[in-house]
Amino acid sequence: MSASPSPRQTPRYETVRHLVFGSIPAVQSTIKLLYRLNYAEPNDWSQPMPTGQPNEVMVVLTKKVRR
Numbered sequence: 001m002s003a004s005p006s007p008r009q010t011p012r013y014e015t016v017r018h019l020v021f022g023s024i025p026a027v028q029s030t031i032k033l034l035y036r037l038n039y040a041e042p043n044d045w046s047q048p049m050p051t052g053q054p055n056e057v058m059v060v061l062t063k064k065v066r067r
Contacts, residue, residue, distance in 0.1 A: 011066050018061040024048060027059055034061075 018040075020027050027048060034040050040061050048057035 013064040014067050016063055016065055018063070019058060020045075020061075021051060021056060021058050023055050024057055027057055031059070 020030050022030070031040075031042050031045055035042050040063060044061055044063070046060040048059055050056075051058050
C-alpha cells in the first residue's frame, strides 16, 4: 500500500494574480483595504508600474489560494 496522502487530506493550492489599476492614491487605498480585511500584506504587492496612461499605475499581487 502507498503511504502517500489521499487528495482529500492534502489541501490543494492554486496561484492567482490580482492586478489593480488606478491613480497612486486609489491603488494605495485598495492595498490598505485588502490588508484591513486580512487578505494580503502591503509588502506582498509589486511596486507601482506606469501603464502609459496619464496618472495611472498598475500593481500586482501573486497569492496562493486553496481550491
